[in-house]
Amino acid sequence: MNAVVQVMLVLGGLGLFFGVLLSFAGMKLKTNTDPKLESLKDILPGVNCGGCGLAGCSAFAEEVFHGKAETDGCPVGGAELNYKIADIMGIHASVSTRKTAYIKCVGSDKESLFLFKYHGVEDCRAAVRLVGGGSKGCAYGCLGGGSCIKVCMFDAISVVDGIAVVDNEKCTACTVCVKACPKNLIEMVPYDKKIRIGCNARDGAKSIRANCKVGCIGCKLCEKSCEYGVIQTEGQLARIFYEKCNGCGVCVEKCPRKCIVSVL
Amino acid sequence: MEVVLVFVSAALVNNFVLSRSLGICPFIGVSKRLDTSLGMGLAVTLVMAFASAITHIVYNGILVPLGLEFLHIIAFVLITACLVQVVEMYLKKNAPNLYKALGIFLPLITTNCAVLGALLLNIELFSGSIVLAMVHAVGAAAGFTLALVLFSGIRERLNYSPVPKLFEGVPIAMIVAGLMSIAFLGFTGMINL
Numbered sequence: 482m483n484a485v486v487q488v489m490l491v492l493g494g495l496g497l498f499f500g501v502l503l504s505f506a507g508m509k510l511k512t513n514t515d516p517k518l519e520s521l522k523d524i525l526p527g528v529n530c531g532g533c534g535l536a537g538c539s540a541f542a543e544e545v546f547h548g549k550a551e552t553d554g555c556p557v558g559g560a561e562l563n564y565k566i567a568d569i570m571g572i573h574a575s576v577s578t579r580k581t582a583y584i585k586c587v588g589s590d591k592e593s594l595f596l597f598k599y600h601g602v603e604d605c606r607a608a609v610r611l612v613g614g615g616s617k618g619c620a621y622g623c624l625g626g627g628s629c630i631k632v633c634m635f636d637a638i639s640v641v642d643g644i645a646v647v648d649n650e651k652c653t654a655c656t657v658c659v660k661a662c663p664k665n666l667i668e669m670v671p672y673d674k675k676i677r678i679g680c681n682a683r684d685g686a687k688s689i690r691a692n693c694k695v696g697c698i699g700c701k702l703c704e705k706s707c708e709y710g711v712i713q714t715e716g717q718l719a720r721i722f723y724e725k726c727n728g729c730g731v732c733v734e735k736c737p738r739k740c741i742v743s744v745l
Numbered sequence: 746m747e748v749v750l751v752f753v754s755a756a757l758v759n760n761f762v763l764s765r766s767l768g769i770c771p772f773i774g775v776s777k778r779l780d781t782s783l784g785m786g787l788a789v790t791l792v793m794a795f796a797s798a799i800t801h802i803v804y805n806g807i808l809v810p811l812g813l814e815f816l817h818i819i820a821f822v823l824i825t826a827c828l829v830q831v832v833e834m835y836l837k838k839n840a841p842n843l844y845k846a847l848g849i850f851l852p853l854i855t856t857n858c859a860v861l862g863a864l865l866l867n868i869e870l871f872s873g874s875i876v877l878a879m880v881h882a883v884g885a886a887a888g889f890t891l892a893l894v895l896f897s898g899i900r901e902r903l904n905y906s907p908v909p910k911l912f913e914g915v916p917i918a919m920i921v922a923g924l925m926s927i928a929f930l931g932f933t934g935m936i937n938l
Binding site for chain 2: 484487488491492495496499502503506507510511512
């Protein structure tokens, strides 16, 4: 009992002594960090996802603090955070549109042709190394192996009917999945534009018809039907220019291949 | 004379990194650039010098009279932690660039086995004299700094050398560390303490 009390006294005393010493040293050697910088670091999400393109949240805070990064640089915090940052910095919030990831393939299990059955590691990066770039007939299509799901830190991607689908509400546009997809299928698109083209195949109409029921064959019906000239066919693939799209949905109805989809 | 012997023994003959294999973590971690490794070496030297003096006083003045020698490890870590905090604050204020370059390795000096190793060896070898204990600690830190600076110099040169792809980065660094260790083996037996 006596020894226990002694130990407690000695260690407690040493701890107290050094604690007091440290607090004096802390006062003496205080660094003056700007309170703005501190509060910036406080309001950032702190997940260090790297979606802003910098090393982490505190790196982003410093860039914003020194005026090198825009206030809307953090994709995770969204508009709310943008305004908070602008408030702290006392500047106008720079508003750019919220983005979301979109996987440009609608060729689900039912619609597309398979060359063989893949029994391997559940990962596109493994599957894509096989002959023909995976089991799908279409060399451009989503394999549904879930490489994007594994890298997504926000649980925003799931596989539905053999193709990966992004939950727009959960997506924070950190672009990690864009880099992970071996088929380069994932694109960042404006969150509020609901018309999207679900095909990335550039094989030529004949091969696409053979491999997928919903692949874009470049028939130009969408281009012609769009009053605003928002859709253009490049090569054999339709492309949408999101800035001017008002989401009327005419192209969705006109598309004979049902590869233009309206999400949300 | 003994002071010189103790210093040389700690710095060269029983070099903490290359002979005793202590403090390997910063040895590999902060040896990519010469100036950073020099800064790290100085920080460790500072911590070790003060820590050896304070631990000597605490051990012989408090722990031994009370018969609480078994507390020495936890007490020493406490003292080291406190000193590291002070050094960290000092660097943050006066050398912010070095502070950033050292990064996580600065607070990690707290649990650096070279520091704790020197302190523990002190009570074994030099519990009688605070001067010798400090000389031993500073010698050990000087040896650590020497090894770190030599190693980072080599690593800087390695960046421009045609290293086989297989060995690029840490693997070749490990091999270099091994070769340096063999070189320091040449000091063995010069002084027996």
